[in-house]
Amino acid sequence: MLDFVLNGQAMQVPFPEPNQSILNWLRTDLGLMGSKEGCATGDCGACTVVIGDIQKDGQVRYQAVNGCITLANTLQGRHLLTVEGVGSKDTLHPCQQVMVDHHGTQCGYCTPGFVMSLFAGHCNGLDAQAMSAALGGNLCRCTGYTTIRDAATELAAKPCVMPFDPAEVQGALQQVKADSAANASASPAFVIPRTIEQAVTAINRYPDYKLVAGGTDLLVEMNVFHRRYPGFIWLGGIEGMQQIEENAEVVRFGAGVTFNQLMQWSASQSAPLHALLDRVAANQVRNQGTLGGNIVNASPVGDMPPVLLALDASIELTSAEGVRQMPLSDFFLGYRQTALQQGELLTAVIVPRAALARPLFIHKISKRWEDDIASTLLVLSAKVADAGRLTDIHIGLGGMAAIPCRATHTEQWLQQADVLAISSDELLTELGRDVQPMSDARASAQYRAGVTATLLKRGLKQLCSEVQKGGLSHA
Numbered sequence: 001m002l003d004f005v006l007n008g009q010a011m012q013v014p015f016p017e018p019n020q021s022i023l024n025w026l027r028t029d030l031g032l033m034g035s036k037e038g039c040a041t042g043d044c045g046a047c048t049v050v051i052g053d054i055q056k057d058g059q060v061r062y063q064a065v066n067g068c069i070t071l072a073n074t075l076q077g078r079h080l081l082t083v084e085g086v087g088s089k090d091t092l093h094p095c096q097q098v099m100v101d102h103h104g105t106q107c108g109y110c111t112p113g114f115v116m117s118l119f120a121g122h123c124n125g126l127d128a129q130a131m132s133a134a135l136g137g138n139l140c141r142c143t144g145y146t147t148i149r150d151a152a153t154e155l156a157a158k159p160c161v162m163p164f165d166p167a168e169v170q171g172a173l174q175q176v177k178a179d180s181a182a183n184a185s186a187s188p189a190f191v192i193p194r195t196i197e198q199a200v201t202a203i204n205r206y207p208d209y210k211l212v213a214g215g216t217d218l219l220v221e222m223n224v225f226h227r228r229y230p231g232f233i234w235l236g237g238i239e240g241m242q243q244i245e246e247n248a249e250v251v252r253f254g255a256g257v258t259f260n261q262l263m264q265w266s267a268s269q270s271a272p273l274h275a276l277l278d279r280v281a282a283n284q285v286r287n288q289g290t291l292g293g294n295i296v297n298a299s300p301v302g303d304m305p306p307v308l309l310a311l312d313a314s315i316e317l318t319s320a321e322g323v324r325q326m327p328l329s330d331f332f333l334g335y336r337q338t339a340l341q342q343g344e345l346l347t348a349v350i351v352p353r354a355a356l357a358r359p360l361f362i363h364k365i366s367k368r369w370e371d372d373i374a375s376t377l378l379v380l381s382a383k384v385a386d387a388g389r390l391t392d393i394h395i396g397l398g399g400m401a402a403i404p405c406r407a408t409h410t411e412q413w414l415q416q417a418d419v420l421a422i423s424s425d426e427l428l429t430e431l432g433r434d435v436q437p438m439s440d441a442r443a444s445a446q447y448r449a450g451v452t453a454t455l456l457k458r459g460l461k462q463l464c465s466e467v468q469k470g471g472l473s474h475a
Helices: 022-028 094-101 111-123 128-137 145-156 166-179 196-205 218-225 259-269 271-277 291-296 304-310 408-415 424-434 445-469
Strands: 002-006 009-013 048-054 060-066 079-081 210-212 232-234 244-246 250-254 314-319 322-327 332-334 345-352 360-365 376-386 389-398
Touching: 002 166, 022 048, 048 111, 048 166, 060 079, 060 111, 060 128, 060 166, 094 111, 094 145, 111 128, 111 145, 128 145, 196 232, 196 314, 196 345, 250 291, 259 271, 259 291, 271 360, 291 304, 291 345, 304 376, 304 389, 360 445, 376 445, 389 408, 389 445, 408 424, 424 445
Parallel strands: 002 079, 210 232
Antiparallel strands: 002 009, 048 060, 048 079, 244 250, 250 345, 314 322, 314 345, 360 376, 376 389
């Protein structure tokens, strides 16, 4: 049986079918029709629900997620809150009442998703500006954004109201967590390891099961292409893969660290990285999408690999035979192909402190500024020796070829050059020795090559000029 809490009530229900999303399960099995399907890809937010996870300190942390791209069995030991549990037709919750008061609903299709995003932001104490930003993953096709933002602003000034007994929910989740501490399965076809060791055992025992962490890409493929799998190994229950550990030499990011965790860390560590992460997907996706998933997915347009390549990152791969490390630059072998061997699991990403100390320039080109895939992504990390001279140059490229890559030839060439005197045409020639750009629906090869050379020239100039003035934010 699936043990979880639904809208404040402890539940035990038969295991959902392994391939079923939370959204489909709510509507077809539980008869809760409030959450809607708009896109089935995590873009519109009509399916937004809120999930609460009990933390080490015993408190429950709530986050908005897309129900359409979250597997239902991941609810084991968690609190699921839907729009039906926020208020009733007789008593509206404040996050619903402000929508009514400000006329924030028109056709109403998107309204349940907006309400759930408002609820999550409100119970996390967001101010008006942050609350508005948290609505970035919700689409209103009737274009009622001004009134919805007005509703969010008013809500931010109100005290948080929980539509359930927090103590009862906390106790129920603690009990489920205690009962399942040694359990590595939600159902025979949905394994939930609690440790890395359990995960490695499960990978070897069920070699045909699909590994899933955030699932924000996998579930899109399942919804769009109707792919189905015999079973899953969900890595979201492994606390040891969700930590960021720092010492004097390195920063170790667990592979299960989410994009929003990275955003929180980068806010005080790297302004350029924080600015990039703010453009990655939307709040609901960043709450679930993981660093490890972004790497293992091996997409040529993944946002983090070019950054990590420019920061000399290495990765930690764990199997029954032990742990091995390799430079991230050796991990990508071809389009969607990696050096990950059978039975191995990516468990951590390690970044040297020395690399994080270098000035960093990041620029992403996409058709939309936010919540879009890159046409090309340039990352430049280097030390400034003197005016026009850079050393320890690292260039990470995304969206240019079948794999994220380093521009190693260009790096070496730049070491000997006066970077302030270099033209874009010269950079275009040298970059051509490193990578042959691809053409696809997002951009032509010619466009990618030209814009990347222009961005690199801009980055070189910025690193030199801003460091001289002391105004460039370091990583």
